[in-house]
Amino acid sequence: MEQNYPIKKVNIICAKGAIEDVYATLVMGNGAVMEGIETNIFFTFFGLDAIIKKRMDKLHTGVVGNPALRLPGGLRMPTLLGVVPGMEAFTSWMMKGQMEKLDIPPVSEFLDLITAGGGKIYACKLAMDMFKFKEDDLSEHVSGILTVGEFYEHAGGEGSQIIFT
Amino acid sequence: MLQKTYAGVTVDVNEEGYFTNPSQWTKEIAAEIAKEEGIATLTDQHFAIIEFLRNRHNNDEALSIRSINHSGVLDVKTFYQLFPGAPLKKATKIAGIPKPASCV
Numbered sequence: 653m654e655q656n657y658p659i660k661k662v663n664i665i666c667a668k669g670a671i672e673d674v675y676a677t678l679v680m681g682n683g684a685v686m687e688g689i690e691t692n693i694f695f696t697f698f699g700l701d702a703i704i705k706k707r708m709d710k711l712h713t714g715v716v717g718n719p720a721l722r723l724p725g726g727l728r729m730p731t732l733l734g735v736v737p738g739m740e741a742f743t744s745w746m747m748k749g750q751m752e753k754l755d756i757p758p759v760s761e762f763l764d765l766i767t768a769g770g771g772k773i774y775a776c777k778l779a780m781d782m783f784k785f786k787e788d789d790l791s792e793h794v795s796g797i798l799t800v801g802e803f804y805e806h807a808g809g810e811g812s813q814i815i816f817t
Numbered sequence: 818m819l820q821k822t823y824a825g826v827t828v829d830v831n832e833e834g835y836f837t838n839p840s841q842w843t844k845e846i847a848a849e850i851a852k853e854e855g856i857a858t859l860t861d862q863h864f865a866i867i868e869f870l871r872n873r874h875n876n877d878e879a880l881s882i883r884s885i886n887h888s889g890v891l892d893v894k895t896f897y898q899l900f901p902g903a904p905l906k907k908a909t910k911i912a913g914i915p916k917p918a919s920c921v
Contacts, residue, residue, distance in 0.1 A: 683920055686882055688902035755881040756921055765882055768894040769904075 660811030661690040663803070667816070669698035671713040671747055676817045677702070678762045685769035693766070694803050696776035700783060703775055703791045708759040712744040763793040774798045774806070823849040828913075835909070835916045839874065842913030850911045856900065859911070863899055865890045867912040880905065880917040 662684045666677035677693060684691045701707040715721060715734035721743070723729050733739060748758075757765065763773060772795045775785075780797055787797065798806065807814055818837065821830050824845040829837045834850075836842060844859075847867060851859050859867075869890045873880055882905055886893045900907040905917055 679920060682882065686903060686905055754921070755879065755883050755919070757883050761883070761886075765886065765893055768886075768892065769882075769897045 658811060659684075659689055659813055661692075661807075661809050662813050662815055663692045663694065663807040664815045664817060665694045665696065665803075666699035666702065667697045669701035669711060671711045671744060673817065674699065674702040674711055674759060675751070675756065678759065678766070679756070680815065680817065681771055682762060682766050682769075685766055685771040691766070691771040692774065692803075692806050693771065694774045694776060694798065696779045697782075700775060700779050700785065702759055703763070703773060703794050704785065704789050705791055706789070708763075708791060711759065712740050713747055715740045715743050760791065763791055767793045772806075774803065776800075776803075831915075833916060836913040837915075839871065839914050842871075846913065847911050850913075854900075854907050854911060855902075856907075856911075860899075862891060862895070863911075866896065866899065866908060870908055870912045871914060874909075874912075874914040879919055880909065881919045881921045883921060 662681070664677050664681050666674060668674075677699070681691050681693045695703050701711060715729070716731055718731070718734075719728070721729045724746075756762075767773060773791070773793050775790055775794055775797045777797050777799045819830050819832065820827050821834070822828075824843065826841065826843070826846060828841040828846065831837055844864065847864075848859050851857075851863070856863070866885070866888070869888045870880065873884065878884070882893060882896075885891070885896050885905075891899075896904050896908070900911075909915070909917055
């Protein structure tokens with residue numbers, strides 16, 4: 653008989669803070685919540701920017717040293733163009749506009765959707781200490797600040813997966 | 818083509834049980850699909866969001882979890898409570914429209 657091993661729980665770690673890194677995490681996390689899968693998202697290092705109130709909706713995408721970045725029309729963007737003042741802000745603005753068209757919400761609204769469906773958001777204690785953030789700096793959607801050990805405790809269970817985006 | 822009988826009416830469905838012809842849908846049919854999906858009774862709130870989903874489908878507008886929040890009918894938290902588990906999949910099945918192809 654064919655065995656079926658459904659994913660019952662996902663634990664996603666986001667360690668980077670560029671638009672594309674954070675959205676990869678949020679889309680995977682929200683998608684899991686929508687499927688009825690228990691979801692924990694753990695933000696660490698630069699990924700913390702996604703849950704810092706003052707920064708979460710002002711993320712940027714890297715324009716220097718990003719060989720996959722293309723100009724409108726499909727031409728590859730020369731990496732030296734990336735140093736032109738305003739280029740990073742312009743590119744980030746373009747990306748956000750494209751996402752809005754696909755009904756992909758801003759970060760704060762995305763966290764709202766995820767937690768409304770029962771998904772849990774956590775901050776990494778070590779990274780909080782390292783960047784000297786306080787609990788007050790965090791979005792109200794954050795359920796708690798965890799050590800690595802606590803993260804693994806939360807991640808346990810049958811049919812549970814850990815995903816590093 | 819697969820068929821199923823709900824409330825004495827035979828309807829066309831795909832392998833996953835989603836309607837292929839939304840015009841065959843009635844409220845009585847919805848109540849029976851809801852029971853299959855583990856929802857004992859459909860309330861006015863259920864029907865309000867079902868109507869929103871059917872209208873959006875008729876107008877060829879994509880369905881996303883965000884569109885529910887902007888529906889003006891109810892917020893996402895209530896939506897998750899009304900259709901526990903996988904709400905958008907369950908609600909569209911009960912509403913007699915195709916499974917949404919959206920990732921958000």
